[in-house]
Amino acid sequence: xxxxxxxxxxxxxxxxxxxxxxxxxxxxxxxxxxxxxxxxxxxxxxxxxxxxxxxxxxxxxxxxxxxxxxxxxxxxxxxxxxxxxxxxxxxxxxxxxxxxxxxxxxxxxxxxxxxxxxxxxxxxxxxxxxxxxxxxxxxxxxxxxxxxxxxxxxxxxxxxxxxxxxxxxxxxxxxxxxxxxxxxxxxxxxxxxxxxxxxxxxxxxxxxxxxxxxxxxxxxxxxxxxxxxxxxxxxxxxxxxxxxxxxxxxxxxxxxxxxxxxxxxxxxxxxxxxxxxxxxxxxxxxxxxxxxxxxxxxxxxxxxxxxxxxxxxxxxxxxxxxxxxxxxxxxxxxxxxxxxxxxxxxxxxxxxxxxxxxxxxxxxxxxxxxxxxxxxxxxxxxxxxxxxxxxxxxxxxxxxxxxxxxxxxxxxxxxxxxxxxxxxxxxxxxxxxxxxxxxxx
Amino acid sequence: xxxxxxxxxxxxxxxxxxxxxxxxxxxxxxxxxxxxxxxxxxxxxxxxxxxxxxxxxxxxxxxxxxxxxxxxxxxxxxxxxxxxxxxxxxxxxxxxxxxxxxxxxxxxxxxxxxxxxxxxxxxxxxxxxxxxxxxxxxxxxxxxxxxxxxxxxxxxxxxxxxxxxxxxxxxxxxxxxxxxxxxxxxxxxxxxxxxxxxxxxxxxxxxxxxxxxxxxxxxxxxxxxxxxxxxxxxxxxxxxxxxxxxxxxxxxxxxxxxxxxxxxxxxxxxxxxxxxxxxxxxxxxxxxxxxxxxxxxxxxxxxxxxxxxxxxxxxxxxxxxxxxxxxxxxxxx
Numbered sequence: 001x002x003x004x005x006x007x008x009x010x011x012x013x014x015x016x017x018x019x020x021x022x023x024x025x026x027x028x029x030x031x032x033x034x035x036x037x038x039x040x041x042x043x044x045x046x047x048x049x050x051x052x053x054x055x056x057x058x059x060x061x062x063x064x065x066x067x068x069x070x071x072x073x074x075x076x077x078x079x080x081x082x083x084x085x086x087x088x089x090x091x092x093x094x095x096x097x098x099x100x101x102x103x104x105x106x107x108x109x110x111x112x113x114x115x116x117x118x119x120x121x122x123x124x125x126x127x128x129x130x131x132x133x134x135x136x137x138x139x140x141x142x143x144x145x146x147x148x149x150x151x152x153x154x155x156x157x158x159x160x161x162x163x164x165x166x167x168x169x170x171x172x173x174x175x176x177x178x179x180x181x182x183x184x185x186x187x188x189x190x191x192x193x194x195x196x197x198x199x200x201x202x203x204x205x206x207x208x209x210x211x212x213x214x215x216x217x218x219x220x221x222x223x224x225x226x227x228x229x230x231x232x233x234x235x236x237x238x239x240x241x242x243x244x245x246x247x248x249x250x251x252x253x254x255x256x257x258x259x260x261x262x263x264x265x266x267x268x269x270x271x272x273x274x275x276x277x278x279x280x281x282x283x284x285x286x287x288x289x290x291x292x293x294x295x296x297x298x299x300x301x302x303x304x305x306x307x308x309x310x311x312x313x314x315x316x317x318x319x320x321x322x323x324x325x326x327x328x329x330x331x332x333x334x335x336x337x338x339x340x341x342x343x344x345x346x347x348x349x350x351x352x353x354x355x356x357x358x359x360x361x362x363x364x365x366x367x368x369x370x371x372x373x374x375x376x377x378x379x380x381x382x383x384x385x386x387x388x389x390x391x392x393x394x395x396x397x398x399x400x401x402x403x404x405x406x407x408x409x410x411x412x413x414x415x416x417x418x419x420x421x422x423x424x425x426x427x428x429x430x431x432x433x434x435x436x437x438x439x440x441x
Numbered sequence: 442x443x444x445x446x447x448x449x450x451x452x453x454x455x456x457x458x459x460x461x462x463x464x465x466x467x468x469x470x471x472x473x474x475x476x477x478x479x480x481x482x483x484x485x486x487x488x489x490x491x492x493x494x495x496x497x498x499x500x501x502x503x504x505x506x507x508x509x510x511x512x513x514x515x516x517x518x519x520x521x522x523x524x525x526x527x528x529x530x531x532x533x534x535x536x537x538x539x540x541x542x543x544x545x546x547x548x549x550x551x552x553x554x555x556x557x558x559x560x561x562x563x564x565x566x567x568x569x570x571x572x573x574x575x576x577x578x579x580x581x582x583x584x585x586x587x588x589x590x591x592x593x594x595x596x597x598x599x600x601x602x603x604x605x606x607x608x609x610x611x612x613x614x615x616x617x618x619x620x621x622x623x624x625x626x627x628x629x630x631x632x633x634x635x636x637x638x639x640x641x642x643x644x645x646x647x648x649x650x651x652x653x654x655x656x657x658x659x660x661x662x663x664x665x666x667x668x669x670x671x672x673x674x675x676x677x678x679x680x681x682x683x684x685x686x687x688x689x690x691x692x693x694x695x696x697x698x699x700x701x702x703x704x705x706x707x708x709x710x711x712x713x714x715x716x717x718x719x720x721x722x723x724x725x726x727x728x729x730x731x732x733x734x735x736x737x738x739x740x741x742x743x744x745x746x747x748x749x750x751x752x753x754x755x756x757x758x759x760x761x762x763x764x765x766x767x768x769x770x771x772x773x774x
Binding site: 059060061062063064079080081086087264342 | 673701729730731732733734761772
């Protein structure tokens with residue numbers, strides 16, 4: 001054995017090799033262990049980078065469009081689950097990357113309808129699915145094509161995807177789906193409408209065909225009617241406003257817990273509004289004087305709660321009515337509210353759907369309004385104005401903690417009821433909303 | 442094209458009508474299976490056929506599936522056109538050797554000199570509370586064997602057109618019929634030359650938002666879901682491959698290019714199912730670059746089908762699974 005090992009060394013003329021070999025033979029174990037330890041340390045110091053880092057998560061379709069338009073996919077914010085970049089996100093970049101928009105303020109902007117308008121911009125060839133196909137086939141003719149204003153069909157578009165932010169303009173999307181806002185909180189800053197107008201509105205304005213002008217006259221008559229009613233209400237009623245703050249943290253937690261279950265039963269998502277409608281209906285039963293009509297110098301309290309809730313549609317505000325809300329279970333309420341909203345959005349409603357309210361709720365919370373004071377929807381005796389759910393530091397069980405709170409204001413016709421009844425009503429609503437599990441039964 | 446006269450009948454009657462018409466047209470067509478003669482078939486499908494065609498052509502066999510399939514392969518190779526019925530698809534296991542190692546291979550191994558024009562009728566699927574050994578959907582096994590064709594009709598009209606096309610085909614054709622569809626009614630062309638081409642995929646419902654590829658009873662659940670979703674403005678395109686092997690992928694690929702979103706569904710267990718094959722083919726095709734969301738497979742759970750009706754319904758996809766799948770693809774969940 002020894003001979004076999006030694007013989008090659010003897011043949012070698014280099015003394016270094018001999019030195020090395022002998023050194024290894026002398027200190028075999030300790031040095032090897034050390035070397036191994038060092039290697040192990042290195043591994044611990046430099047862990048394998050996570051292969052997911054620095055890679056954009058994008059669908060194949062999004063990658064294809066980005067490739068075709070030479071857009072760096074890394075720069076696109078994704079609107080899909082966990083920020084996945086989808087084809088819609090890339091298409092949006094295609095439209096806005098030339099820099100037509102003059103808006104470059106670092107300020108965050110919260111935009112309501114304006115965001116839709118911008119995405120409905122006729123220069124946005126992707127905003128209309130039919131346009132999109134034309135564009136892909138005849139890219140040379142694009143310039144002449146896109147200058148024609150396209151009639152906007154907001155109902156035909158997928159509202160959700162249309163409401164996603166344009167990263168260049170740094171919008172914050174603030175309406176989830178087409179229903180009520182379910183977000184945590186939104187920072188509202190200045191809205192530079194002037195710069196937005198330059199981007200799209202003026203270009204759509206000039207050409208108008210006859211149909212559009214006809215529409216216009218109808219609209220003004222409607223507006224006139226609304227104006228007259230509003231002024232009359234303001235003149236005839238003696239309004240006092242009562243405001244209170246509701247701790248919505250419990251509602252929020254409960255909603256999270258039950259939303260799946262409720263959705264499976266009602267086929268609609270439950271929202272804060274549903275809790276509020278339930279609480280209102282119950283409080284109205286306890287304070288029937290708030291639930292009365294004032295007509296021909298008569299006060300008529302009602303034994304049923306027909307709740308009107310103001311819905312903003314494309315061209316007007318509509319107040320559909322949920323009838324006999326006092327008898328409804330929570331699931332029924334979610335279902336009725338969802339169906340009513342759907343029928344209003346799709347314009348399926350009949351005049352009967354809008355008649356017979358005994359009390360009205362107006363909610364501007366989704367537009368970031370903290371509190372406001374709505375005009376009474378006559379012949380109702382009162383109206384509830386609902387603000388945004390925001391997070392605020394509040395003293396809860398003796399400690400300063402962050403709670404979700406919402407302000408509601410009751411505008412009460414003083415001829416119908418006095419402030420005490422209104423206060424009791426708000427107290428009842430507040431009590432129910434702060435113990436929302438009772439609303440489920 | 443002439444407008445075909447249509448008659449309303451059940452899926453079961455449509456299969457019987459198709460077989461009867463072919464047996465009248467061609468004396469070589471024979472029918473064999475357990476209890477198909479005097480008893481009229483375990484599901485009453487072959488009632489009256491014995492009276493019309495006699496014992497020589499409608500043959501009650503002993504309770505041995507190996508013998509039924511073996512007889513059919515031999516008869517087909519020597520000139521007849523047998524149709525044989527397994528009482529339940531689950532029992533195909535016993536006839537597998539004759540089918541897989543003989544029937545599917547002969548045409549190839551004999552240099553094209555032999556043909557095996559046989560039809561294997563296989564009542565499949567769950568929903569009847571018949572238990573784990575009478576409720577399986579084993580189409581993926583059959584699709585895996587080159588030389589077999591696999592078809593599965595979902596409506597009475599497809600049932601009639603396909604059973605006739607299957608009998609006229611010169612290859613062994615596995616005709617998978619879903620037990621829960623037997624009583625389904627639909628309009629069926631009366632024309633006795635009406636057939637449905639094997640290897641042709643049907644677009645059952647056009648749409649632009651999400652593509653659903655499915656067959657069998659799930660087709661009807663998917664249509665229900667699509668109707669529900671249509672109320673919310675979601676347009677679902679439903680595609681029924683009808684022929685599972687050789688599958689016509691073109692309409693599926695085109696549909697995915699259009700919608701960018703795909704759900705593939707079947708009652709059979711998800712693992713190793715036909716759905717996986719469809720998904721793989723879509724991803725291999727040019728539709729890959731048009732996918733705008735991960736593909737969803739809805740399949741039976743990887744468990745034997747329970748006999749308890751509630752559990753049975755729980756292990757296969759239902760209407761709501763389609764609805765929630767679509768919501769998921771559209772980021773609504």
